[in-house]
Amino acid sequence: MKISDLIVPERISCDNESRSKKKVLEALSALLVTDTPDISQDEIFKSLISRERLGSTGLGHGVALPHARLPGREQAIGAFIKLEQGVDFDAIDNQPTDLLFSLLVPDHFTDEHLDILAQLARIFSDQAFCEALRKSETREQLYELLSNQHTSSAA
DSSP states (O other): OBGGGTOOGGGEEEEEOOOSHHHHHHHHHHHHTTTOTTSOHHHHHHHHHHHHHHSOOEEETTEEOOEEEETTOSSOEEEEEEEEEEEOOOOTTOOOEEEEEEEEEETTOSHHHHHHHHHHHHHHTOHHHHHHHHHOOSHHHHHHHHHTOBOOTTO
């Protein structure tokens, strides 16, 4: 699977001005509802918040992978935000988070969900890749970088 299987340019935000964890999750929800008329932005937001209450999805080094499961989905979808300024996301290293890849997966995805998250964590642990994302100035540049990243075929 490639990241481009999960994301489209319309679900990417460059230099987003959200200034809090809640506002970032709202922005991700707004992106994730794009091309998904069968679910509401509020439903997505509530799912992401519920998952965050279980424990932060902030990986550290400025990266977070907010995710949730939703019934009625047939495939996983993603959204990406590069923040203009990092926010407190309760990351393990207590550093501000400015790169967020959000994932929605169908309820029936169990192993696949964990596989995709592990692969995303591996991709976003590459500091050179993250720096290239941070230097990007447009949605198109972000999409190009993201779509050229490959997850393993196991997902």
